[in-house]
Amino acid sequence: MASCKFCLTGTSETWFGSWCKDCHKLQRIIALFGVDKVMSIVETVLIVDEESQDDKIKQELKTELSQREYKLRERKQKKQKALESIPE
Numbered sequence: 466m467a468s469c470k471f472c473l474t475g476t477s478e479t480w481f482g483s484w485c486k487d488c489h490k491l492q493r494i495i496a497l498f499g500v501d502k503v504m505s506i507v508e509t510v511l512i513v514d515e516e517s518q519d520d521k522i523k524q525e526l527k528t529e530l531s532q533r534e535y536k537l538r539e540r541k542q543k544k545q546k547a548l549e550s551i552p553e
């Protein structure tokens with residue numbers, strides 16, 4: 466069978482068909498939700514500009530660092546309490 470005329474990587478579902486199984490599914494999803502909604506999801510989820518990616522990476526790092534700081538502080542407090550509980 467021929468290759469899919471939409472994605473150019475899949476194989477068309479039938480001998481006379483032009484699209485593969487996944488592209489047919491996409492076509493049904495577009496028919497169900499509308500091309501504007503599907504396109505907006507693709508653009509916001511998959512096509513993210515570099516600035517947004519940098520912001521997201523910075524945010525992730527900030528979260529990770531604050532969690533580590535919290536854990537370290539917690540560990541220090543536990544150690545302090547353990548030291549204080551030792552009778553002199």
Ligand SMILES: [Zn+2]
Binds near residue numbers: 470472475487
């Ligand atoms: Zn396809």
